[in-house]
Amino acid sequence: MKFINKKTALLFGLALTFFGTAQAQQTPKKKIDGVVAVVGEYVVLDSDIDKTFVELQAQGIDIKNITRCEMFGKLLEDKLYAHQAVQDSIVVTDQEVHDFMNSQLDQMVEQVGSVEKVVKFYNKKNLEEFKTYFFDIVKMNKLTSQMQRKVVDEVEITPEEVRTFFKGIPKEELPVFGAEMEVAQIVIKPKISEAEKQRVINQLKEIKKDVTDNGASFYSKAVLFSDDKASVPTGGFYKITRKTPFVKEFKDVAFSLAEGEISEPFETTYGYHIIYLEKIRGQELDLRHILIIPKVSDEAMKEAKEKIEKIRQRIVSGEIKFADAARATSDDKDTRNSGGILVNPRTLETRFELTKMDPGLYSQVSDLKDNAVSLPFVDSDDKGVKCYKIMTVTNRYDEHTADYAKDYLKIKELALKEKQIKAIAKWTEEKIKETYIKINGEYRDCKFTNNWLKK
Incomplete structure (x- = not known):
C-alpha cells in the first residue's frame, strides 16, 4: 500500500498460512474425526489439532516440545476470540474475505503458474470448492485478529506504572540492552522534469479515455500499469472510509466522486493517480486506482549527486x-527538522540496536568513526524513488544493564507488554465464565492454563 501513512505495527497480528493448511489436508487420519470441543457457536475438530501442528511445521517452527493439550488450548482461545468478536459486533464483511482470498490466490498463481495448479495442490475439485473451503477459515482468523487487537488497544500505561514495574524487577534480573547507535542522514532527491510529469498525466488521461469511451477494463489497466504493487493483484482495489489512514489528497478526491465516475489525474507525494469509484456503501467506498510514479532521468540523478557531494564537502571542511x-x-x-536523526520504526526511538539494525543501514554506518560522514550512496525512499544519501553516527551506546532514566522508552514497552498480557488473561477468564463451552472425551484430562472446564 504505497500511499498509506506510517502506522505502528499492531501486537498479536494473525496470518493464515495456506500452504501449511494444504499439507495438513494431505496428512492421513488414523482415527475417526469428531467434535472435541464447542466454544460458543464454534466447534473444534480432532483433525483441527493435527492441521495446526502441520501448519506450524510448514512455517519452520519446532513443535517437538508442544503437547497436544497445549495446541488444543490454543485452538480454544482462537475460537473464544472469534465468538466474542461476533458478540461485540465486530464485522468482517464477505467482501473483505473475498478480497483477501483473491489477493492470496494471485500471489500463489504467480508462484506456481496457474489457478489449476493451486486448486490441485489443495486437493480441491475446482476454484469454487477451493474458495468455499477457505472462506470460513479466513473469516474466523480475521475475527480472531480484530478481537485480539481490540483487547490490547484499550490498554494504556502511566509513567507511575512504568516506575513501579521497573522497581519490581530484582537487580540480578534487570534486562541487558545491546550496543546501540543514533544515526542521521541527509537526503537529496533528483528533480522530476515538468515534461516527465506531463507524460504521466497524459498516460493516465489516455487510460481513463480508453475505459470511458471504449469500455476497457479498469481492473486490467491497473494490473498492467499501476506502480502501487500492493493493489496490483486486486486490480487496484481498496475499501476505504474517512478514517482509513490514506493521505488527505487521495481521500479528498475519492469522496468527491459519484458512483461509477473516474477522477482526473491528481498528484500526491507518491506520484500521480486516477480513481474509479465502484460503489458507495454509506460511509464506505469501494474503489480502484492506478498510481504512476514519474521516472527519474540520468541527468537528474547526476545533478543530485553533485549537490550532495558539495554538501558533504562543506560538512567535512567544518x-x-x-x-x-x-x-x-x-x-x-x-528527518529534516530533527537535524537528520533517524527514528527506529520498530521501537519509535532514535536508537538502533546493532544486532537488530536493518542490514542495508548497518552496512552504511558500521565502519564510520565519530563525526565522520559517509560517501554519497544511492538508496530508495519509501515510495521506491531513487535518491542520494549521506550519513553520520551522532551517538553510541555500549551494551549495558537497563537504566531507568536512559532506557525509559524500552522499559515502558516492556511494562506495557506485561500489562497487555495481564489484560488478556483477565479478559479470557471473564469471557470463559459467560460463554458456553463443552469439552469432550480425553481432552477433559488436559491440564489447562485457563479454566476451560469451569471447575
Missing part, C-alpha cells in the same frame, strides 16, 4: 554542522 546542513538542505521531511 563550514557547516551535519545537523544544520540537514535542516537546510535535506529533502526528507520526516
Whole structure:
C-alpha cells in the first residue's frame, strides 16, 4: 500500500498460512474425526489439532516440545476470540474475505503458474470448492485478529506504572540492552522534469479515455500499469472510509466522486493517480486506482549527486554542522527538522540496536568513526524513488544493564507488554465464565492454563 501513512505495527497480528493448511489436508487420519470441543457457536475438530501442528511445521517452527493439550488450548482461545468478536459486533464483511482470498490466490498463481495448479495442490475439485473451503477459515482468523487487537488497544500505561514495574524487577534480573547507535542522514532527491510529469498525466488521461469511451477494463489497466504493487493483484482495489489512514489528497478526491465516475489525474507525494469509484456503501467506498510514479532521468540523478557531494564537502571542511546542513538542505521531511536523526520504526526511538539494525543501514554506518560522514550512496525512499544519501553516527551506546532514566522508552514497552498480557488473561477468564463451552472425551484430562472446564 504505497500511499498509506506510517502506522505502528499492531501486537498479536494473525496470518493464515495456506500452504501449511494444504499439507495438513494431505496428512492421513488414523482415527475417526469428531467434535472435541464447542466454544460458543464454534466447534473444534480432532483433525483441527493435527492441521495446526502441520501448519506450524510448514512455517519452520519446532513443535517437538508442544503437547497436544497445549495446541488444543490454543485452538480454544482462537475460537473464544472469534465468538466474542461476533458478540461485540465486530464485522468482517464477505467482501473483505473475498478480497483477501483473491489477493492470496494471485500471489500463489504467480508462484506456481496457474489457478489449476493451486486448486490441485489443495486437493480441491475446482476454484469454487477451493474458495468455499477457505472462506470460513479466513473469516474466523480475521475475527480472531480484530478481537485480539481490540483487547490490547484499550490498554494504556502511566509513567507511575512504568516506575513501579521497573522497581519490581530484582537487580540480578534487570534486562541487558545491546550496543546501540543514533544515526542521521541527509537526503537529496533528483528533480522530476515538468515534461516527465506531463507524460504521466497524459498516460493516465489516455487510460481513463480508453475505459470511458471504449469500455476497457479498469481492473486490467491497473494490473498492467499501476506502480502501487500492493493493489496490483486486486486490480487496484481498496475499501476505504474517512478514517482509513490514506493521505488527505487521495481521500479528498475519492469522496468527491459519484458512483461509477473516474477522477482526473491528481498528484500526491507518491506520484500521480486516477480513481474509479465502484460503489458507495454509506460511509464506505469501494474503489480502484492506478498510481504512476514519474521516472527519474540520468541527468537528474547526476545533478543530485553533485549537490550532495558539495554538501558533504562543506560538512567535512567544518563550514557547516551535519545537523544544520540537514535542516537546510535535506529533502526528507520526516528527518529534516530533527537535524537528520533517524527514528527506529520498530521501537519509535532514535536508537538502533546493532544486532537488530536493518542490514542495508548497518552496512552504511558500521565502519564510520565519530563525526565522520559517509560517501554519497544511492538508496530508495519509501515510495521506491531513487535518491542520494549521506550519513553520520551522532551517538553510541555500549551494551549495558537497563537504566531507568536512559532506557525509559524500552522499559515502558516492556511494562506495557506485561500489562497487555495481564489484560488478556483477565479478559479470557471473564469471557470463559459467560460463554458456553463443552469439552469432550480425553481432552477433559488436559491440564489447562485457563479454566476451560469451569471447575
